[in-house]
Amino acid sequence: MANHRVGETGLTDSGPSNHHRHIPYAALHGMNVPTSFIHQEGSAFDFGELEEAIVLQGLKIRNDEAKAPLFTPSRPAATLEMFPSWPMRFQQTPRGISRSGGESTDSGSAVNTLSSKTEHQIEPESPNSKKASSSDHQAFDQKPLQHQQHLQQQQQHQQQQPEMASDSSRTGTSQNQSPGKPPQEKRRGSTSEKQLDAKTLRRLAQNREAARKSRLRKKAYVQQLESSRIKLTQLEQDLQRARSQGLFLGGCAGAVGNISSGAAIFDMEYSRWLEDDQRHMSELRSGIHAHLCDSDLRIIVDSYISHYDEIFQLKAMAAKSDVFHLITGMWTTPAERCFLWMGGFRPSELIKMLISQLDPLTEQQVMGICSLQHSSQQAEEALTQGLEQLQQSLIDTVAGGPVVDGMQQMAVALGKLANLEGFVRQADNLRHQTLHQLPRILTVRQAARCFIVIGEYYGRLRTLSSLWASRPRETLISDDHSCQTTTDLQMVQASQNHFSNF
Amino acid sequence: MHYQGDSWGFYMPMRSMGSDPMERVVKLASESAVVIFSVSSCCMCHAVKRLFCGMGVNPTVYELDQDPRGKEMERALMRLLGNSQSVPVVFIGGKLIGAMDQVMASHINGTLVPLLKEAGALWL
Numbered sequence: 001m002a003n004h005r006v007g008e009t010g011l012t013d014s015g016p017s018n019h020h021r022h023i024p025y026a027a028l029h030g031m032n033v034p035t036s037f038i039h040q041e042g043s044a045f046d047f048g049e050l051e052e053a054i055v056l057q058g059l060k061i062r063n064d065e066a067k068a069p070l071f072t073p074s075r076p077a078a079t080l081e082m083f084p085s086w087p088m089r090f091q092q093t094p095r096g097i098s099r100s101g102g103e104s105t106d107s108g109s110a111v112n113t114l115s116s117k118t119e120h121q122i123e124p125e126s127p128n129s130k131k132a133s134s135s136d137h138q139a140f141d142q143k144p145l146q147h148q149q150h151l152q153q154q155q156q157h158q159q160q161q162p163e164m165a166s167d168s169s170r171t172g173t174s175q176n177q178s179p180g181k182p183p184q185e186k187r188r189g190s191t192s193e194k195q196l197d198a199k200t201l202r203r204l205a206q207n208r209e210a211a212r213k214s215r216l217r218k219k220a221y222v223q224q225l226e227s228s229r230i231k232l233t234q235l236e237q238d239l240q241r242a243r244s245q246g247l248f249l250g251g252c253a254g255a256v257g258n259i260s261s262g263a264a265i266f267d268m269e270y271s272r273w274l275e276d277d278q279r280h281m282s283e284l285r286s287g288i289h290a291h292l293c294d295s296d297l298r299i300i301v302d303s304y305i306s307h308y309d310e311i312f313q314l315k316a317m318a319a320k321s322d323v324f325h326l327i328t329g330m331w332t333t334p335a336e337r338c339f340l341w342m343g344g345f346r347p348s349e350l351i352k353m354l355i356s357q358l359d360p361l362t363e364q365q366v367m368g369i370c371s372l373q374h375s376s377q378q379a380e381e382a383l384t385q386g387l388e389q390l391q392q393s394l395i396d397t398v399a400g401g402p403v404v405d406g407m408q409q410m411a412v413a414l415g416k417l418a419n420l421e422g423f424v425r426q427a428d429n430l431r432h433q434t435l436h437q438l439p440r441i442l443t444v445r446q447a448a449r450c451f452i453v454i455g456e457y458y459g460r461l462r463t464l465s466s467l468w469a470s471r472p473r474e475t476l477i478s479d480d481h482s483c484q485t486t487t488d489l490q491m492v493q494a495s496q497n498h499f500s501n502f
Numbered sequence: 503m504h505y506q507g508d509s510w511g512f513y514m515p516m517r518s519m520g521s522d523p524m525e526r527v528v529k530l531a532s533e534s535a536v537v538i539f540s541v542s543s544c545c546m547c548h549a550v551k552r553l554f555c556g557m558g559v560n561p562t563v564y565e566l567d568q569d570p571r572g573k574e575m576e577r578a579l580m581r582l583l584g585n586s587q588s589v590p591v592v593f594i595g596g597k598l599i600g601a602m603d604q605v606m607a608s609h610i611n612g613t614l615v616p617l618l619k620e621a622g623a624l625w626l
Contacts, residue, residue, distance in 0.1 A: 375609050378556050386549025393545065419545055422587070426546070426602055433610035440611070 262321025266314060267331050273311050280304045281455040284448050294444045301439055301447050308435050312428045315343070319421045326424050333465030336458065342383060342427035347434040348376040350454065354438075357453045358446060368441035372434065379430050387423050390416060523574035524582070531593035534562035535623035539579060539591045541567045546602050547590040553605070557615075559623045561592075595621030 280303065287300045319326055326344075329337035339346065351373040361369070397413045439447040521529070531537045536554060540547035542565045554561045566572030566589060576588035583591065585601055592599040594617050599605055608614040618624035 371612065372610065375612070375614075378553060379606050379609055381556055382549045382553035385552040386545045389548045390545040393543070422546055422602075423549075426549075426606060429603055430606055430610065433607045437610055437612075 260322045260325065262318055263325035263330070266318035266322070266325065269314050270311070270331055273307075273314070276307060276310075277455060280307050281452060281459075284452050284455075288445065288448055288452070297444045297448055301444060301451065304451050305435060305439065309432065312432045315428050316425055319343075319424045323417075323420045323424055327420060333462045334468060335461045335465040339461075341380065342387065343424040344427060344431055345458075346380060347431050348373050348380055350457075351376060351434070353457060354450055354453060358442070358450055361442075361446070365441055365446075372437055372441065376430065376434055380427075383423060383426055383430070390419050390423070522578075523571060524578040526571065527575055527578055527582075528596075530564060531598070532596035535595060535621040536561035536618070537593040538563045539575070539589050540565055541572075541576075541589045543567065544589055546587070550590040550592065550602055550605060553609070557618070557624065559618055561623075594618060594623065 280300075283300050284304060287297050292300075315326055318331075323343075325331060327342065329340040329343065332340065336345075339349065341349075351369060355366075355369055355373070358369075394413060394416050397409060397416060400409055438450055442450055527539065530539075536559055538547070538550060538554070538561045540551065540563050551561065551563060566576050569575065579591050580586070580588045582598070583601055587601060591601055592605050594614075597617075599608060599614075599617070605614065608617070615624065619626075
């Protein structure tokens with residue numbers, strides 16, 4: 001993992017493009033880089049320097065064909081040196097890692113970087129010891145005098161050289177050197193090498209500077225990330241707090257902040273009503289299970305009906321202050337809102353649902369329920385048509401006539417909007433009457449069971465809404481596909497039907 | 503309709519017209535099986551009309567905004583019902599049923615249809 005980190009972040013702040021370039025460069029580092037062993041300077045990677053190194057490399061190749069890759073580890077190591085946070089103990093491991101890494105071809109360059117990185121771990125510790133000497137050999141010799149670890153590392157380094165070379169060759173970069181050449185030979189001074197030392201020094205100094213700068217940048221970036229993370233968690237906590245408060249004020253609606261006071265009050269009372277509903281439901285259930293006598297059960301059933309009366313009264317008051325809140329269903333959950341009719345449930349749909357759930361019914365009861373459903377449907381239809389006429393009238397007003405007097409137009413429109421309250425009240429009245437009619441048709445026990453069914457049904461709709469709200473978003477894509485397939489199927493079936501007519 | 507009294511203009515007191523608006527209401531209500539007092543622009547009145555038509559009933563509708571004495575009748579109806587809304591008001595068989603509230607309730611609890619049948623407005 002550290003490998004990849006190195007690979008990704010080794011090169012200053014150039015971003016992702018550098019990542020891709022890093023590997024070839026790492027491979028490139030397998031080439032003979034004709035610098036002295038003063039790579040211990042711990043310099044950061046510098047492309048300019050690399051180009052120079054390549055040029056020098058070519059020079060070196062011409063001069064000395066059989067040079068084993070000396071500096072192989074250092075270049076990538078130089079980049080790695082930007083992570084001083086890495087523990088020193090890491091240096092001890094490289095030998096094994098690089099050896100084993102040498103066997104894997106696919107991560108050849110990575111191995112390069114790893115081993116070279118480990119090599120370079122030495123660097124940060126003793127920068128001052130890495131003095132460029134005119135003779136590489138001298139520098140090489142100086143190390144053991146100053147640092148034991150360096151000696152170890154160098155031995156590792158030397159041992160690794162052949163492997164490095166072979167690794168590099170495997171990565172496919174051109175290798176002119178034969179493996180196995182001890183680094184010391186490379187360090188035996190040739191005149192060109194001595195000339196290079198000054199350049200090397202300059203380059204190394206520049207590398208050092210660049211490394212330092214990128215270290216500072218990295219530190220700043222990490223600090224920024226940390227502070228952002230803290231800020232994010234704080235924001236999340238604030239949001240949670242606000243949401244819970246908002247929910248308390250706004251019921252189960254999500255629109256905190258966009259809510260009128262009348263609506264907010266209603267939402268609060270509605271959430272209290274929902275809690276009461278749970279209590280009534282459990283009373284009904286225990287009443288049924290306890291096989292209470294009819295009169296006792298009737299008391300519970302009646303109290304449940306008056307519990308519903310309460311919510312209709314609350315809605316009537318809310319309709320006075322904010323009818324839009326009721327009629328748009330912002331006080332309900334999304335799944336309930338989907339089936340919303342005039343600010344609440346549609347009584348005929350509820351009865352339809354009940355017929356299937358209240359199975360042991362006498363014929364008379366079935367007829368009673370069906371006629372209730374029928375009348376409810378007629379009433380709903382009438383109210384719907386009335387509302388449609390209101391909407392049409394409102395459209396005409398808002399669209400304006402040939403002479404549009406803004407304020408007058410608005411006043412008329414406002415007057416028409418006031419009628420909305422009447423429709424919501426009538427719809428609630430219909431619901432209220434329907435719920436009252438049910439226990440007249442059913443026995444007490446059946447009525448109790450019926451109200452349990454109703455309560456559970458809406459409870460499940462509310463649960464469905466919250467599950468839907470927290471569903472994972474990736475399924476959206478698969479949903480689209482499945483929708484496509486169903487419509488395709490429908491189209492195929494439709495065309496088949498068409499042909500079957502002939 | 504054109505009463506002789508109309509030509510006297512606006513200065514004649516209502517009583518001399520011969521009918522108290524409430525009396526007129528009651529009189530009109532008893533003339534048909536199902537009577538709806540309405541205002542043409544009122545949407546709730548439209549809903550009530552649709553309800554009866556949907557049931558197959560053919561109600562007699564008086565649009566009070568189109569009646570010269572409609573305003574008084576509206577006031578009378580408001581007093582009768584104690585509502586802020588004067589219309590719609592429904593009479594079946596000359597008997598007052600009420601506003602939309604009561605009509606709906608009556609329909610849901612199953613009393614509306616027998617009343618309609620009794621008044622001869624609805625046949626099976």
